[in-house]
Amino acid sequence: MPGPVVILENVDMIFGEGASDQVHALKEIDLRIEQNEFISLIGPSGCGKSTLLRVVGDLVQPTSGVAAINGKSARQARLDQDYGIVFQAATLYDWRTVAKNVQLPLELMQFSRSEKESRTQAMLELVELSDFAGHYPWQLSGGMQQRVAIARALSFEPSILLMDEPFGALDEMTRERLNLELLNIWRKTDTTVLFVTHSITEAVFLSTRVIVMSARPGRITADIAIDLPQPRNAETRSNVRFFELETTVREALRVSEAGDQPERKAA
Amino acid sequence: MSEPRQRFWAPAVILVVLVVLWESLVTAFNIQQFLLPKPSAIAGNLVQVAALDASVSGEGEDISLENRFFTVLPADLSPEMQASLQEAQWLAFSLGGRTFLLLRGNNLTPILAASWFTLKEALGGMAMGTVAGIAVAIAAARWTATREALLPFAIAANSMPIIAFAPIMNNWFGLDNPFSKMAIVTIMIFFPIMINTVRGLVSVDARSLELMRSYAASDSEILVKLRIPNALPSLFSGLKVAGALAMIGAIVGEYFGGPRIALGVFITQEAALFRFASAWAAILVACLIGIAIYLVILLAERLALPWHPTFRA
Ligand SMILES: Nc1ncnc2c1ncn2[C@@H]1O[C@H](COP(=O)(O)OP(=O)(O)OP(=O)(O)O)[C@@H](O)[C@H]1O
Ligand SMILES: [Mg+2]
Numbered sequence: 001m002p003g004p005v006v007i008l009e010n011v012d013m014i015f016g017e018g019a020s021d022q023v024h025a026l027k028e029i030d031l032r033i034e035q036n037e038f039i040s041l042i043g044p045s046g047c048g049k050s051t052l053l054r055v056v057g058d059l060v061q062p063t064s065g066v067a068a069i070n071g072k073s074a075r076q077a078r079l080d081q082d083y084g085i086v087f088q089a090a091t092l093y094d095w096r097t098v099a100k101n102v103q104l105p106l107e108l109m110q111f112s113r114s115e116k117e118s119r120t121q122a123m124l125e126l127v128e129l130s131d132f133a134g135h136y137p138w139q140l141s142g143g144m145q146q147r148v149a150i151a152r153a154l155s156f157e158p159s160i161l162l163m164d165e166p167f168g169a170l171d172e173m174t175r176e177r178l179n180l181e182l183l184n185i186w187r188k189t190d191t192t193v194l195f196v197t198h199s200i201t202e203a204v205f206l207s208t209r210v211i212v213m214s215a216r217p218g219r220i221t222a223d224i225a226i227d228l229p230q231p232r233n234a235e236t237r238s239n240v241r242f243f244e245l246e247t248t249v250r251e252a253l254r255v256s257e258a259g260d261q262p263e264r265k266a267a
Numbered sequence: 268m269s270e271p272r273q274r275f276w277a278p279a280v281i282l283v284v285l286v287v288l289w290e291s292l293v294t295a296f297n298i299q300q301f302l303l304p305k306p307s308a309i310a311g312n313l314v315q316v317a318a319l320d321a322s323v324s325g326e327g328e329d330i331s332l333e334n335r336f337f338t339v340l341p342a343d344l345s346p347e348m349q350a351s352l353q354e355a356q357w358l359a360f361s362l363g364g365r366t367f368l369l370l371r372g373n374n375l376t377p378i379l380a381a382s383w384f385t386l387k388e389a390l391g392g393m394a395m396g397t398v399a400g401i402a403v404a405i406a407a408a409r410w411t412a413t414r415e416a417l418l419p420f421a422i423a424a425n426s427m428p429i430i431a432f433a434p435i436m437n438n439w440f441g442l443d444n445p446f447s448k449m450a451i452v453t454i455m456i457f458f459p460i461m462i463n464t465v466r467g468l469v470s471v472d473a474r475s476l477e478l479m480r481s482y483a484a485s486d487s488e489i490l491v492k493l494r495i496p497n498a499l500p501s502l503f504s505g506l507k508v509a510g511a512l513a514m515i516g517a518i519v520g521e522y523f524g525g526p527r528i529a530l531g532v533f534i535t536q537e538a539a540l541f542r543f544a545s546a547w548a549a550i551l552v553a554c555l556i557g558i559a560i561y562l563v564i565l566l567a568e569r570l571a572l573p574w575h576p577t578f579r580a
Contacts, residue, residue, distance in 0.1 A: 059477050079483045091474040095496040095574045104492070108482045136574045162481075 003071055005160060005192045006033035006056055011065030013051050013218075024217035025051040029065070031211065031220065035159075038186060038193045040203035040210045042249065044257055048218025049196040050164050056194060057083050057162050070159060077160075081109055084153030084191075088165040090145035092137040092152075099124065099133040102151045109156055123151035126185060143174040147181075154185060161186075161193045168198065175199075179206055183232055200253070204245045205232060212249065214256035222252035304544040311336035312374040312548035317352065319344075319366040334373055334544060374545045377533065382552050385521065385530035388445045389513040389560075392452020396509065399453065400460030401502070407461070408468035408494060409486070418465065425458040433520040442524040452516040456509040463505030467498025500575055503568040510560040514553055 013026035025048040033039055041049045054060045055067055058074035069077035077083065084105075092101045099120050106116045124130045127147035137145055146166060153161060167175040179202060186193055197203050203210045204226055212222035226245055228236055236242055286306045292298070293305045300308065311334040321342040332338050344352070355370040407414040433451050440447035471494055479489045521531025530549055537546040568575075 054477075057481055059480060078481060081483055083481050085478060085481045087474050087478075089474060091472065091478055093475065093493070093496065095499070095572070105482045108479075108484050108488055108492070138574070 004032045005035050005037075005070055006031065006194070007066070007068040008032075008052075008055070009066040009068075011052075011055060011062045011067060013048065013055060013060065014063045017063060026055065026062070027217035027219050029055075029218075029220060033192060033194065035192055036190050038183075038206055038208045039195065040207040041194065041196045041213060042198070042200065042203045042210060042253065043213030043218070043221075044215045044253075045198075047213045047215035049213060051218065052213075053162050053164050053194060053196055056160070057085060081105075081156060082159045084156070084158035084161045086146075086149050086153045086161070086163045086166040088168045090137070090142070090149040092145055092148055094137055096137075097133065098129060098135050098137070098140070098148050101137065101148055102155050104152060105156045111156070119155050123155045126154070127151045127181065143170050143178065146170060147178065150178075150182070150185075154189070154191075157189065157191075159190075159192065161191050161195075163193065163195045165196050165198065167202070175202070180233070182206065187231060200246055200249050201237075204228075204242060204249060205236060210245075210249050212252040212256055221256040222249075224248055224252060301541055301543050304547055307336035308334065308544040309547040309551060311372060312545045313372040313378065313552070314375070315355075315370040315372050317368040317370055319368065332370070332373075372548075374548055378530075378545075378549045378552050381528055381530040381533040381549065382556060384445070384526075384528045385448075385514070385517050385553075386556055388448040388520075388529075389452055389517040389556075391445070392449040392516060393456055393509055393513045395449060396453040396456030397460050397506065400457045400505070401464055403457075404461045404464035404468060404498075405490070407465050409490070414465065414469070418462075421458055421462050421465075425462055429455045429458075430516060430519050433516075434523045436520065437523050437525075443526045445526075448517045448520040448525065448529075451520045452513050455512045455516040459508040459512070460502070460505040463501040463508075464498050467501035468494045471497050499572055503564065503572070506564050506568075507561060510564050511557060513560065514557045518553055 008029050008031040011026055011029040012024075015023040015025055029052060031052075041052060043049055051060065055062050056069065056074060058067075058069075058078040067074040070080075070082055072080070092098075093104065096104065102120045102123050103116050106119060111119070120133075121130070124133055127150055129144060129147055129151070132140060132144065137148070140148065146169075150166065153163075167178055170178065182193075183206060185191075193206075195203075195206060207226050210222075210224045210226060211220055212224065213219060214221045224245070228239060228241055228245065289303075290306050293303055315332055315335065316337045317332065318337070318339045319342050320339050323339060323341040340348075340352075352368060352370065357369045357371060359366060359368050361367070403417070407417050430451065432454065436447045436450045436454075440450060468490075475493055475497075476489070479493055484492070518531040518534070521529040522535055525532045527533075527536075530553060534546045534549045534553075537543070537549065
């Protein structure tokens with residue numbers, strides 16, 4: 001059995017260290033993620049969820065501590081193209097068509113022409129956008145753009161999918177549909193997912209584990225295993241256990257925010 | 268939607284109204300032609316219309332069209348006159364029983380030749396200025412230190428009247444050497460192109476950059492696949508500014524001296540000889556060339572940036 005996909009040990013992230021406006025974004029973060037887990041990060045705004053994701057993805061370097069990804073440094077993992085990233089904004093390139101946007105990582109990773117085309121086609125089918133291959137991003141709705149971003153992130157089969165509130169800007173209906181789509185994709189591949197969200201329901205529905213964080217400084221305050229049966233579907237939402245777990249997460253969030261108070265006063 | 272049509276018709280109507288107003292005011296107040304020639308006199312230098320009227324008799328005498336836009340001629344013209352009309356004629360058409368001849372104006376050939384000469388200077392300077400501007404912009408975008416050292420100078424230079432260097436360029440490269448005008452145009456164009464391109468290359472969305480980083484893209488891949496496409500819209504705004512400056516730079520450069528064939532020299536000479544209508548005609552052609560350059564850039568932009576918001580119907 002391979003080792004954990006993500007190991008964070010004693011990670012601290014301080015922005016503007018020493019300056020009067022320094023921000024202690026992450027404090028003493030310890031986290032292990034095994035292959036094929038679906039982890040949600042949840043916590044109050046500004047608690048460091050995005051920062052944690054960015055540390056894992058080597059988009060920022062932690063002030064101290066160790067980040068090991070697939071048994072390598074985060075940097076090496078990035079150079080090995082282990083990450084697929086989806087942000088809250090789709091971040092498509094305006095000058096590329098839908099198909100060309102999905103192909104972007106494939107171009108950079110020197111996939112053969114036929115491979116590029118077959119993968120792009122397969123990905124667009126997966127997110128049900130085959131008919132829009134030739135469209136430009138501005139011709140798509142927000143939900144469609146986000147699906148393109150997901151297709152782009154998955155096209156090269158990254159071992160880790162980092163998603164920062166990918167459905168945050170979408171309406172409830174679209175979000176639920178994309179949740180199911182994402183779970184489908186996740187089941188079909190051995191991707192490990194690290195997913196930031198503000199929605200308790202979404203976190204419980206999708207995840208195998210929910211990590212709760214508190215703010216100032218950002219810390220992990222709870223690690224809740226979600227033992228709902230797989231595969232998750234519409235019935236999952238009416239499962240009694242689903243509500244219990246929602247309550248557990250909500251309680252953990254409340255405690256984490258309450259625990260936040262003295263810290264803030266002290267600061 | 269009638270909008271594109273309206274966009275064409277509204278300015279066209281305004282233009283016609285202005286020209287008619289100009290013509291009638293100059294006539295009504297009997298304004299001296301050296302102050303302001305009539306539009307018809309200006310146009311007459313380029314194009315002339317002659318109407319052959321059978322009811323008028325010229326008895327074979329020699330009639331001069333001068334530079335009038337519209338002349339009525341007797342039908343029984345002398346053979347020499349007929350030959351010269353034939354030579355200048357573009358087309359003949361009948362309207363209401365009269366025959367009209369559309370003729371080449373006396374100054375059309377010299378003005379077009381001069382325009383072509385000056386256009387080549389403008390385009391040559393534009394090509395050099397654009398290439399240099401883009402090259403420096405890419406270097407500046409790549410090396411932050413270069414950019415920070417260079418940009419204040421570029422912005423200061425961009426607000427300087429670079430045309431003031433025209434006599435010096437004339438001196439450096441020689442009055443009759445077209446390169447002296449190209450050099451002025453190059454310098455004039457360099458700054459707007461460079462500043463706009465740097466802006467486009469640098470103002471890349473932070474998330475887009477992170478995406479590239481996450482794919483382990485190299486700097487040159489980021490340049491080609493992200494920065495340059497991102498800079499195209501602002502490069503085109505720079506080109507539009509440059510297109511307007513190019514003709515100005517070349518013509519004003521020629522005002523300070525140049526070969527007789529140049530448009531700026533033509534304009535100053537005609538003005539010095541009190542042939543103002545002809546000078547105005549040359550200016551009109553210069554304006555039309557300026558507009559044509561702008562339209563070509565607009566077309567190129569449309570072809571290069573089909574995705575750009577301005578073209579989203
Ligand atoms: N590049 C940066 N420079 C300085 N401070 C930063 C930077 N990035 C994040 N921070 C600070 O770190 C803290 C955590 O930010 P982060 O974006 O990780 O929060 P978050 O949990 O993702 O919030 P949200 O839920 O609102 O997205 C915030 O106080 C933020 O101001
Ligand atoms: Mg965030």
